[in-house]
Amino acid sequence: MLMTHTSEPILQGQRALVTGASSGIGATVAKMLAAAGAKVVVNYAGGADRAQAVVDHIQAAGGEALAIRANVHREDEVEAMFAQMFEAWDSIDILVNNAGLQKDAPLVEMSLADWQHVLDVNLTGQFLCSRAAAREFFHRGVVPELSRAAGKIICMSSVHDVIPWAGHANYAASKGGVSLLMKTMAQELAPHRIRVNAISPGAIKTPINSAAWMTPEAEAELLKLIPYRRIGDPEDIGRAVVWLASDASDYVTGATLYVDGGMTLYPGFEQGG
Numbered sequence: 669m670l671m672t673h674t675s676e677p678i679l680q681g682q683r684a685l686v687t688g689a690s691s692g693i694g695a696t697v698a699k700m701l702a703a704a705g706a707k708v709v710v711n712y713a714g715g716a717d718r719a720q721a722v723v724d725h726i727q728a729a730g731g732e733a734l735a736i737r738a739n740v741h742r743e744d745e746v747e748a749m750f751a752q753m754f755e756a757w758d759s760i761d762i763l764v765n766n767a768g769l770q771k772d773a774p775l776v777e778m779s780l781a782d783w784q785h786v787l788d789v790n791l792t793g794q795f796l797c798s799r800a801a802a803r804e805f806f807h808r809g810v811v812p813e814l815s816r817a818a819g820k821i822i823c824m825s826s827v828h829d830v831i832p833w834a835g836h837a838n839y840a841a842s843k844g845g846v847s848l849l850m851k852t853m854a855q856e857l858a859p860h861r862i863r864v865n866a867i868s869p870g871a872i873k874t875p876i877n878s879a880a881w882m883t884p885e886a887e888a889e890l891l892k893l894i895p896y897r898r899i900g901d902p903e904d905i906g907r908a909v910v911w912l913a914s915d916a917s918d919y920v921t922g923a924t925l926y927v928d929g930g931m932t933l934y935p936g937f938e939q940g941g
C-alpha cells in the first residue's frame with residue numbers, strides 16, 4: 669500500500685469515480701485506488717455482476733465502494749450518477765475517465781453509427797463526466813486535509829492519440845480528441861487548482877484487445893511492436909493512476925504519461941533505418 673509521510677494510505681479519505689470500472693483496466697484502477705485509501709464509485713454500463721464483483725473485492729479488503737450504472741455519453745445518466753455519489757459521500761476528489769470501446773472497420777466500410785458511437789463513449793463521455801466533476805471542484809474548492817488540489821481528473825487515452833491506426837479511424841480520432849480535450853481542460857482549470865492529466869496505455873491485457881494476445885502467434889506479432897518485450901498488465905496503469913491522483917504529482921498538469929513499454933518509440937527503427 670502506498671503511504672504518505674504520516675503512514676496513512678496516500679489517498680486516505682478521498683472520493684474517486686472510475687468510469688468503465690466493471691472490466692479490464694478500470695476494474696484494476698478501482699481496486700488500486702481503494703487500496704490507496706480512496707472510496708470508489710465503480711461505474712458500469714452493462715456489466716452489473718462484474719461491477720458488483722469489483723465492489724465486493726474492495727469491501728472484502730476493508731475499503732468502501734459503490735456500483736453505479738450510467739452510460740457515460742448520456743447527459744441525464746451522468747448527472748444522475750454524480751448526484752447519487754454526492755448523496756452517498758458528499759463530493760468527489762478524483763475522476764478517472766476510463767470507459768471506452770472499439771468498433772473496428774476499414775474506413776470504406778465503417779458505418780456512421782459505429783463512428784458516432786465510439787466518439788460518443790470515448791470522447792463525449794469524458795467531456796460530460798469532466799464537466800460534472802469540475803463543477804463540484806469549483807463549488808467546493810481545496811480541502812487541505814485531503815489534497816493540495818481542488819480535484820484531479822485523469823483521462824484514459826491511448827498510444828493511438830499519436831500513432832495512426834488503420835482500420836480504427838473512429839477509435840484513433842476519439843483518442844486524438846481526448847488528448848486536446850485533456851490539455852484544454854488542464855489549461856482552463858489550473859487556476860482553480862484542478863489538475864487534469866492523461867495516461868496513454870500501450871498494449872494492456874484486457875478483454876478489449878484479447879484477439880491481439882490470446883494465441884502465441886498473435887502475442888509474438890504484438891511483441892514486435894513493444895521494445896520492452898512484454899505486454900502490459902492493468903496494474904501497470906493502476907500504479908500510474910494512483911500517482912497522478914495523489915499529491916506526489918501535485919505540480920503535474922496537462923501531461924500525457926505513455927505507459928507503453930516503448931510502443932511510441934518507433935520500434936520499426938530498432939534495427940537501424
Ligand code: NDP
Nearest residue numbers: 688690691692693712713714715739740767768872874876
Ligand atoms: P474493457 O473492454 O475491458 O472495459 C471497458 C469498460 O468500459 C467496461 O467496464 C465497460 O462497461 C465500459 N463501458 C463501455 N461503454 C460504456 C458506456 N457507454 N458507459 C460507461 N461505461 C462503458 O477495456 P479496457 O479495460 O481495455 O479499456 C479501458 C480504457 O483503456 C478504454 O478507454 C481504452 O480505450 C483504454 N485503452 C486500453 C488499452 C488496452 O490495451 N487494453 C490500450 C489503450 C487504451 P460494461 O462492461 O459494464 O459495459
